[in-house]
Amino acid sequence: MIKWIIAAEILFWIAILAGLFTRxxxxxxQLSYLFFLLTPLIDLALIALTVVDLQSGAVATTAHGISVIYIGVSIAYGKTMIGxxxxxxxxYFLKKESTKKALYGIEKxxxxxxxxxxxxxAFAIGSVIFWLILTYIDPNSTEAMRNVWRIWSIALLVDGVISISYLLFPKKADLK
Structure with a gap:
């Protein structure tokens, strides 16, 4: 299963780079949009492969759980990653000035x-997919996927604390 996740990730970035090169x-x-539209299809293929693998009797592994996280993250952050x-x-390639500016204070x-x-x-999407998959496979073979979901839950809580800390303790601009 891990090879399918790696393949999906490689194809995802190839599609994005092809879209940027074409644009x-x-x-x-117009043609660049076609490459960008391939990214959700890659996600759908990965989730289909995950489901097929599990329905064919494979024991749910950490890799299956990671594939579900990949789908949630790809959908939620896809536009941000493309940007x-x-x-x-x-x-780097066109030698243009970056349009991104450093954020500080309340803006950060x-x-x-x-x-x-x-x-x-991403977590909501992944959770729905997790629990849909877990309802259709043997409950005795789901512990690894459940553990992935638990770890992701903790990661979300940690991310929440860190994100809120930026509001409570705003980052100050570097003085040079």
Whole structure:
């Protein structure tokens, strides 16, 4: 199963890079959208492979749990990841100035809170998929997936504390 997760991640970034290359180097914006639209299809293929693997009798492993996290994160952060890649592509390959500015103070706090919202959204999507899958497979073979979900729950709580801390203790601009 882990090979399918790695393959999905590689295909995800290949699709994004192909979209950026098509948009900025080949100057074909319409075609670039096709590559960006491949990313949710890659996600669907990974979840389908996970379900098929489990329905064929495989014992649920940590890798199956990670594939579900991958889907939730990809859906919740997909646009953000594409925006990040777009900025990096323009900065490193097209030698343009980065459009991202460093955030400080309350602005940084609100940004972190927004990112926490994305994490909660990813967790909600992943949780629904987790529990749907767990209802259709042998309950005796689900402990590894349940553990992945528990760890992700703890990670979400830690992320929440850290994100809220940016509002309570705003980051100050570096003085040079």
């Amino acid at each position: 900025y180097v080949l100057k074909h914006k 990040w890649a777009d900025d990096k592509f323009q900065t 706090g609100w940004h972190e809170l927004k990112m926490l919202g994305r994490h909660v959204f």
